[in-house]
Amino acid sequence: MTREEKHVQIPRIDPKNAAGLADKVIGLGKEVVGTITSRDRLTKAGQVQQEKGTERLKAIQAQLQSEAHESKAAAADRAQKAAQNTKETVNS
Secondary structure (H helix, E strand, C coil): CCHHHHCCCCCCCCHHHHHHHHHHHHHHHHHHHHHHCCCHHHHHHHHHHHHHHHHHHHHHHHHHHHHHHHHHHHHHHHHHHHHHHHHHHHHC
16 A cells, blocks of 8 residues: 555535534524424524525535545546556556
């Protein structure tokens, strides 16, 4: 194994993307308070904010999956180039 192959990249999440989790928590709080106090607008606002948070979290997950696929494709490309170089060396 080369030094490059041992390197494990930890995904970085932009702090503004952590807002997805915050939206879910705050939205749940609004929904609970709205339900307890019989304030339908607050309940609905909480539900909408939770949905917004869910979509933000899904977007982060999709981004991380995309980056993982790009990394796998790059590794396959390197392996293909190494195999081609080996073949050319053997045939020389």
